[in-house]
Amino acid sequence: MTLPIDLDLLEKRIAIPALLAELSYLNEQRSVELVRVWGEKTMPITSLYDLLLKEIQVSSCQQQAN
Structure with missing residues (x-):
């Protein structure tokens, strides 16, 4: 059975709230x-x-440098 929804896109959509919380x-x-x-x-x-992943990486590196 094929779903009409791209699973990769669905996984990203599900992950965004947790990534926003992590960045906060x-x-x-x-x-x-x-x-x-x-x-x-x-x-x-x-x-x-993709932007959230980048922002988390940059912010994490900046925090470790301090």
Whole structure:
């Protein structure tokens, strides 16, 4: 049985809230900006997912450097 929904896209959509929460501990201001992007649906899911991964990595590295 084939689902009409791309499973990769569905997994990214499911992961976004947890990624936003993770980012909020590292960079609260940026996470609020991206929550707005998520809520207003102004960016495609894959783009937002990729951006969140990048933001978490950058913020994590900056925090470790301090």
